[in-house]
Amino acid sequence: MTATAAAGTGPSQQRLGRAARQMMRPYRGKVRLAMVTVIGALATTLAGPALVEYLINRGLVHHHSMRVVDIAGGAYLAVAVASFAFTRWQTSLLSGTGELILNDLRKRVFAHLLSQPMAFYDGESSGQLLSRMTADIDTLESLVQSGIGTFVMSVGLFFASVVVLVVISPVLFLATAACLVPIVVASAHYRTASTKAYRAVRLRIGETVSSLDEGLAGVRVIQAFRQEESVGEAFDRRNAEQLAAELHTVRLASVFFPKVEGTGVLATAAILLVGGLFVHLHLTSIGAVAAYVLYVGNLFNSIQSLSQLFDLLQSSGAALSTVVTLLDTEPTMTDPEDPLPLPDRGPLELADVHFAYDGERPVMSAVDLEIAAGEHVVLVGPTGAGKSTLAKLIGRLYDPARGTIRFGGIDLRCSSLAGLRRRIVIVPQEGFLFRGTVLDNVRIGRPGARETDVRQAVEALGLTDRFAELPDGLLTEVGERGSHLSAGERQLVSLVRAALTDPAVLVMDEATSSVDPGTERWVETALAKLTEGRTTITVAHRLTIAQRADRVALIDQGQVLEVGSHDELVASGGAYADLFAAWQGAAEPTR
């Protein structure tokens, strides 16, 4: 799903209704109780006028009874107390349950996001994804917090008023219904137009968030190259587009709702006229017309309240629809029904592997490669040759378009992803750190690991002393994006993560950030201990590392050109030999 693909009409009303019902299902009891309080609150709203009528007709006009005054007063007081209680319960039940539902929704959308394969993230703008999880769900929360009670009550009042009107005078109701026809026609048109308009706003918000996120991520370069103005202008354009989309909704609403309000009042005028005519023709009583007019007021009041809320309601509807669109994106990489367990150890076999990121331009074609258990293979080749892609395929961040990758004889696609990640781990050596302590960051490798497990992993890599140097040891806070640690320390954390997972296969990207040899020594020792006995595939950016691997695979233009040990390949005098010679020559200092 891309932003443009999602810009269409989005999921159908039925789909949204189903999604809403599904979200409410776990809270059926509470939702039902909430409905009881709504009905109670409606009853108190409708009881008031009835009591006043009773007071005036029975107590004041005909009997002059103090008792009736007291009864009516007392009953009205009881209604007020009941209304107080219902309002309180209604608030906690409706908003409270709404919060629980949104809490589920946040977790579900996030889990769904994370269940998507890498290919999804390549095609999707991170700002849009962020926007789904933040702006969109927050909009739903605004509805839950400040609109849901009024919304439900208004809808209730609308239907209650219709019932009352039909009871009082079916004939007049037909007249009223005739007045409602233009409103219904206008709303059908408005609804189509506004649904699209509000949805467009949600996507525009996502674009603005993207722009903002990008600006924050690149602030260093932006400042160094004095791009504040041009980046600011690009943001302004997105901002102006969002504003235009929002103003479109404002215009639509500011034309539609006045029509509804005006029609409501005109309908009352028409009812007075028709009522007069009916009274004249003795089709209905004067009292009925009077009562009818009052209740029509109720009907239009409820529409009025709904129109006040309309912006929030439509925004929420659109937000829900973008979120549901996201939830409806099936992960292209799913677990098979009966996942096969992967063996503890085994060879890796790539057979006739083809791959293209965009489905068109091939990045890998017809790759065959066998890697024995415990072997260390280094992938070398010019930048853009496909080394990293091959590594990602082995770690199943992507599935090949054609061909198979097997571990221990089992096609990776036949295993569960969770099972796969216990056997094959991809170690990005520029370890991305999350906010929290070093310990938290290491535990990402194996959720539920105890602190002692982490300490063992640290010890196994010989890093106990190195981590002890940090201000609070393993409990040192790493800061935003790991900014409190040095590049080398971040690499070390990444390695301990991998050690904690204890996989059979390590897929590594050689770190490009250079680290001083002081830290480098620790990294080297840790790497040596980590890779011992494990199948290791390393994407090399420099050739030093290739000399010490068991075998080297030279990748160029998405194909494996040569495979063999460093010495063999150099001796054979092929492409690798040339590459190595060039590299060696360059490595000699000339000045």
Next chain:
Amino acid sequence: MTAAGAGTTARNETDTGQKGGWSFLFASLGGHWRTEGTSVAAALAWTAAISTYPLLVGRAVDVGLLSRRWDRLGLDVGLVAVLGVVQGLASGVRRRNNGLSSRRVEAELRKRFFSRLLGLDVAYHDQVNRGQLLSRVTNDLFQIQAFISSAPALIGNAFAVATVAVILLVLSPVLGGVALVMLPIIVLTSKKYSGTVRPALGTLQRERGELAGVVEEAISGIRAVKGFGAEGVLEDRLGRQADAVRDEAMAVVRTRATYSPYLNVVPLVELVAINWVGGYLVLHHHITIGLLLAFNTYLVLLTGPLQSIGWFVVQLQRALVSSRRIEAIMHLQPTITEPPADRAVPLPEGHGAVAFRSVSFGYPEAPRPVLDDFDLDIEGGEVIALVGPTGSGKSTVAALIARLYDPGTGSVTLDGIDVRHVKVAAVRAAVGVVFEDNFLFDGTVADNLRVGRAGASDAELREAARLAQAAEFVEALPDGYDTLIGERGMSLSGGQRQRLALARAILARPRVLVLDDATSAVDAAKEREILEGIGALMGDRTIVIISHRAATIALADRVVLLDAGQVVATGSHQQLLRSSRRYRQVLGLSGGTERPGRRQEQPGEPGGVEERSA
């Protein structure tokens, strides 16, 4: 001081906005008072229309229907119809204008907020949580917008309450007094309600920001998440934060459930009071039934406006909390500021001589400063290499030259002039920095290169790409220089990105070119071609190379060894190799990093940096 400034501001961000926000909220409406005022005027007209409406309908029923005076009925029906048109128009004008003003204010704040963020120095951005900032742009600005767009209707409601109060007191001082005795209760309850709900709303906004932070981190770190299968861990993390948001939201719900029923029940209690008391007054012939009915009509009319007070209280507090949160960022002052106009000095012609004089720099929360009384002279046209262990302050030195940071004490001069006395843009134009994490913008390759110099010709573009060894792969891209890159475009490898960043800096023709580990992902053969090409091109310009690769460092005229924020040795590569044990250590040429075996077979490769055991 830069560092201290960055620290205070970072702490300010945890401000949950317990107080204030009024002035910011009002100021943000500046320039939109006409639109908002029109909306308020329309809201008042609308209120007047709906207040008149019951009177007309009542009269139509009483006089027209009951007395069967059809002419009067016709007149009143006509008036009601006119009123309908007025009400519709007023509603349209109100909606349109508050829609315009609120959305425009929001867009304007969004723009100012972003431009403020871009103006804050790198030291601030190093430590800030992006999710919190994003959440302010989406959620907090939305709260302000929602308040501004609903304010006219609420003012209309207040007007209705005031008008009706006067009418009631005129109609019957006694009964009016009974009805209005509740108003002070509303005021007191609202006040208490505001005070109680605000802290909860403040915490709620902050927790939402934290939640956005977790999501932002997960999405930017998605490769690490996928590589380790860490989805579960992050889901737990998000789950905890979502629960924190829920708990705060629940606290707000509880406060609402405590106070809003009081506000909702007030109009009902008023109705009870006037009917009960009024009933007796009618029975004792103090007032007429008609008057009691009128009171009923008016109080029913007031129910809506009075009940909206509760909503208003919360929305106002939300807007105030959010205003504080936006204001907190808007009030941050960039610590890197332009020199006063009368004191700004133009950069003299020069070849990029750089001098550091007793420079200290540090982050407030760090145990020790990054640079401590640091002195360094770089001659114009010199090729100098900065070498030192991780964390020794090399990158900070680079950033100080481009004035991305300001020193805490001491000064940095460029061709003899303190960089703080020159326009910031002039310094940054004179100093080109290529970082290791090279950020590429959404756009074409050519767009990205022209970031270096906007007016560069196609030929210059190609020349810069050629020097950075990027031309070959760029030309192989599907659309060459017009290929889209960045988040929405082609994904490039690390080495390709670095070379584009380099070409960008070359195109800028700076007098000082700083390569901060800028070729780490490029293989050594390419790197050497790049550096030699640049050297030839730059001629009499200064080049500062930060690297650990001995082969790279050896290309420099002079090497400066940094350790713990100070210069510990300078000299040529060969000299330092001979004289400095620490230098050999840092480059891994002595003390434990010597390895037997293959290393001995290739003496031409003195740097051991890219050595990695298997």
